[in-house]
Amino acid sequence: MSLLQVNDIHTYYGHIHALKGISLTVEQGEIVTLIGANGAGKTTTIRTISGLLHPRSGVVLLNDEQINGMPAHQIVTKGIGQSPEGRQIFTRLTVQENLEMGAYSRSDKDGVKKDLDHVFQLFPRLAERRTQAGGTLSGGEQQMLAMGRALMTRPRVLMLDEPSMGLAPVLVDTIFEIIKTLNQEGTTILLVEQNAARALSVANRGYVLETGRIMLEGNAQELAANEQIRKLYLGEE
Amino acid sequence: MKFKFSVRNVILALLILGLVALLISWFLRDPELFITQVINGLSQGAIFALVAIGYTMVYGIIELVNFAHGDVYMIGAMLSLTIASLLRASEESGPLYNLMAVLLMFLTAPVVCALLNVTIERFAYRPLRNSSRLAALITAIGVSFILEQVGLFWATLPSNPFIYFGGSGSVSKGFPALVSKANILADTGLAINLTPKHLFALALAIPLMIALTVFVRRTRTGKAMRATAQNRDAARLMGIDIDRIISMTFLIGGALAGVGGVAGGLYYEGVVWNMGFDMGLKAFTAAVLGGIGNITGAVMGGFFIGLISALSDQYLAGQWTRAVVFAVLVLVLVFRPSGFLGTTVTQKA
Numbered sequence: 001m002s003l004l005q006v007n008d009i010h011t012y013y014g015h016i017h018a019l020k021g022i023s024l025t026v027e028q029g030e031i032v033t034l035i036g037a038n039g040a041g042k043t044t045t046i047r048t049i050s051g052l053l054h055p056r057s058g059v060v061l062l063n064d065e066q067i068n069g070m071p072a073h074q075i076v077t078k079g080i081g082q083s084p085e086g087r088q089i090f091t092r093l094t095v096q097e098n099l100e101m102g103a104y105s106r107s108d109k110d111g112v113k114k115d116l117d118h119v120f121q122l123f124p125r126l127a128e129r130r131t132q133a134g135g136t137l138s139g140g141e142q143q144m145l146a147m148g149r150a151l152m153t154r155p156r157v158l159m160l161d162e163p164s165m166g167l168a169p170v171l172v173d174t175i176f177e178i179i180k181t182l183n184q185e186g187t188t189i190l191l192v193e194q195n196a197a198r199a200l201s202v203a204n205r206g207y208v209l210e211t212g213r214i215m216l217e218g219n220a221q222e223l224a225a226n227e228q229i230r231k232l233y234l235g236e237e
Numbered sequence: 238m239k240f241k242f243s244v245r246n247v248i249l250a251l252l253i254l255g256l257v258a259l260l261i262s263w264f265l266r267d268p269e270l271f272i273t274q275v276i277n278g279l280s281q282g283a284i285f286a287l288v289a290i291g292y293t294m295v296y297g298i299i300e301l302v303n304f305a306h307g308d309v310y311m312i313g314a315m316l317s318l319t320i321a322s323l324l325r326a327s328e329e330s331g332p333l334y335n336l337m338a339v340l341l342m343f344l345t346a347p348v349v350c351a352l353l354n355v356t357i358e359r360f361a362y363r364p365l366r367n368s369s370r371l372a373a374l375i376t377a378i379g380v381s382f383i384l385e386q387v388g389l390f391w392a393t394l395p396s397n398p399f400i401y402f403g404g405s406g407s408v409s410k411g412f413p414a415l416v417s418k419a420n421i422l423a424d425t426g427l428a429i430n431l432t433p434k435h436l437f438a439l440a441l442a443i444p445l446m447i448a449l450t451v452f453v454r455r456t457r458t459g460k461a462m463r464a465t466a467q468n469r470d471a472a473r474l475m476g477i478d479i480d481r482i483i484s485m486t487f488l489i490g491g492a493l494a495g496v497g498g499v500a501g502g503l504y505y506e507g508v509v510w511n512m513g514f515d516m517g518l519k520a521f522t523a524a525v526l527g528g529i530g531n532i533t534g535a536v537m538g539g540f541f542i543g544l545i546s547a548l549s550d551q552y553l554a555g556q557w558t559r560a561v562v563f564a565v566l567v568l569v570l571v572f573r574p575s576g577f578l579g580t581t582v583t584q585k586a
Contacts, residue, residue: 090464
């Protein structure tokens with residue numbers, strides 16, 4: 001039994017058939033990455049899992065419980081945390097308030113306090129800026145805030161959508177270091193990335209999406225060595 | 238903010254100087270009259286502010302100008318007059334009895350208006366939440382018409398047993414002066430009119446506004462409201478049930494409009510089916526002046542519009558007041574499009 005299992009989901013935007021039967025699994029403790037070009041359906045897949053979009057057919061199972069069809073706010077409490085594409089932090093709430101919002105549906109005060117300390121320990125920059133409005137942070141700091149906020153939901157699966165987008169190389173390194181650390185601590189991660197080389201370097205397994213379908217899947221090293229992938233996604237001739 | 242020497246700023250400076258000079262000259266001509274008008278302005282401003290909060294909160298959270306909001310205020314006033322009628326409360330019926338009557342109004346009108354507002358959102362606005370914004374806007378105008386017709390029908394209640402009703406529904410119904418209009422300063426020899434009626438509007442509105450501000454800033458639900466207003470999808474990803482939060486916003490806005498309705502009926506001593514339209518215009522203007530979406534801004538805007546209205550009534554002419562209010566709105570928007578307190582925090586890429 002997989003922790004997260006997506007079975008043949010079809011998702012539409014109006015009349016546009018965006019996902020044409022996506023199936024994937026995420027095992028406890030893994031980093032799984034979805035790679036593919038713009039418009040391949042990576043973000044749509046993530047948004048379908050988190051309930052922001054509803055699939056027209058197919059099922060999403062978390063620990064064998066069907067979660068598709070539930071409202072997004074309920075899926076969070078089941079254990080899906082998402083750091084969305086473009087960060088989407090609350091610009092006029094302070095850093096601390098942003099993180100508190102992550103714990104909105106939790107009632108275990110001690111656990112929340114512990115997780116907050118943990119987030120500040122992972123991202124010391126956020127601790128320094130805890131009373132600042134989210135909108136005044138730099139891009140990298142906002143990404144850290146978005147990840148920290150998702151962690152505050154205490155997810156069983158943490159979904160990260162393009163965490164390195166638009167960041168300076170040194171910050172990209174930091175973000176990937178943190179992804180590794182989180183995983184070593186036991187967090188299961190579903191990672192969506194344009195930066196396929198980096199994603200495959202930290203992931204256990206990967207799926208390659210193309211126009212709403214999965215073209216290839218396999219363990220990360222194999223994918224990184226795959227001729228076709230090297231050409232298409234890793235920018236090699 | 239750096240001051241830049243530009244034509245725009247020179248015009249602004251001249252305008253402010255002119256306004257200040259005008260205020261000083263009015264004050265010097267008859268200080269007691271001026272102060273009386275300031276008191277009038279602040280107390281009706283408190284009522285504008287109560288209604289303006291509902292506009293600004295709803296706009297903040299779903300970006301809808303809720304045209305029906307002024308009419309919810311009217312329903313609150315109608316209900317209060319109905320209670321006064323049934324209790325046969327009048328100026329002669331004794332202060333304690335009247336206090337009880339007013340208390341009863343304040344217990345019922347906010348509850349009814351809150352539930353009414355939540356119902357409107359649930360059945361008229363929620364189904365359109367993912368449609369174009371124009372659809373919701375037109376629906377809001379439609380709801381406003383419906384409520385006004387309800388008000389028109391309500392005003393035709395028979396004068397037995399509803400003593401303050403009867404006659405044509407389109408005519409303003411007198412509201413008994415249940416709060417004393419005796420001048421507190423009568424013995425001081427000052428020609429300043431300060432009555433319990435003035436104070437009560439303020440005494441009611443200010444604590445409510447402080448409580449609301451604390452609620453929105455400090456509580457978990459208040460923070461969730463702000464989060465939902467800022468980014469709805471992200472709020473859902475935090476586990477926030479945005480439908481519940483939006484209902485909550487309409488609930489609070491409706492309750493404050495209900496309080497405003499009771500206060501407005503008592504203050505203006507009259508209730509009429511289309512009073513919500515006029516109040517709506519002024520309160521919406523107040524919300525825009527303060528920076529739409531900003532609660533403190535709406536309160537400031539309410540007091541500001543109240544003051545302008547009172548001064549214009551006294552020194553210009555009552556029939557010009559609306560024009561003055563909107564001229565001020567245009568000027569403020571020309572020089573400060575985001576309103577007094579409206580800020581735009583840009584999100585860095």
